[in-house]
Amino acid sequence: DAGVTQSPTHLIKTRGQQVTLRCSPKSGHDTVSWYQQALGQGPQFIFQYYEEEERQRGNFPDRFSGHQFPNYSSELNVNALLLGDSALYLCASSLQVFNTGELFFGDGSRLTVL
């Protein structure tokens, strides 16, 4: 049973560029949440997708956008990259949209912005 898979694992971008990160949820899960984790910090909630719609959003600017596909996989897009966007981006899947259930995390995509 495949767990949560994320790609790419590492990437380097320069300021002003755009990036797309991808996530496939654990088999049977229908909800995908995205988190940003800076070094030494806890994960910060970006947004959550269910039924191809953004259901909840954290305190992140509109430069951060996402999408969920009919097969429940998801993308995170970040435009106009800033140095401060350098972080580990974690995708988590679950079965219940309101997060009363367990989150299963992928191994993350580490983004470095130069």
Added chain:
Amino acid sequence: QKEVEQNSGPLSVPEGAIASLNCTYSDRGSQSFFWYRQYSGKSPELIMFIYSNGDKEDGRFTAQLNKASQYVSLLIRDSQPSDSATYLCAVNNDMRFGAGTRLTVKP
């Protein structure tokens, strides 16, 4: 702003001791609480969740919740070096995480 606060540590305990990890939250309406463990360079994994006031035990782990004091804790009994990790407290709905407490268990 809904906050989840944890002591960042590091917390160091000898092998076999009890490790006590604490978390406070600001949203009085919070209903569910989670403890995740994150090894260095790895993604978080769920250890325990608790919904009701009181204690919940699972093996060497005990979660304690006091909604009146807006406080949740995790006790690790008979701590092992393999328990050395960062422990993250998370609060429901948008699953807000604290910054985590780094625990080191010394042999």
